[in-house]
Amino acid sequence: MEKDYLAxxxxxxxxxxxxxxAILEDYGFRVQKSVFELRLSDAARLEMEQRLRAVIREQEDGIKIFPLCASCQAGKQGLGAVRFPDGDPGWILL
Known part of the structure; x- marks a missing residue:
């Protein structure tokens, strides 16, 4: 089962x-310069984290990955020039 995340x-x-x-683009969609929405299986998340750990310097760099529950996804809104994947029903443009 896939789960949604914000990185x-x-x-x-x-x-x-x-x-x-580039690694995050393999797993999700860029919504801002340093922000990605991801839909990952547990195996894909572990694989992505291994790839990221091989690149970053933990003393200098930081990556946070937040799980997004279904109610969080259902309630998300976009204001202005929002980037979103085609057909994503979770976005409301105001």
Whole structure:
């Protein structure tokens, strides 16, 4: 079963930053420069985390991954020029 997550990051080095973004793009959709929405199985999440750990320097870089419950997903709203995947029924544009 897949679950929804929000990943945000702050990477100190430009080269590592691009590598982190490329990894996250393999698993989800960029909604802002340092923010991704992800839909992952448990196996995919573990694989993604292993790939990210191989790139970052834990003393300098940070990545936070937040689980998004179904009610959180159902209640999300977008204001203004929101980026979202095609057909995502969870977005309301005001």
């Amino acid at each position: 945000i990051y702050d990477i100190a080095d430009g080269k590592r930053l691009h590598r982190v973004a």
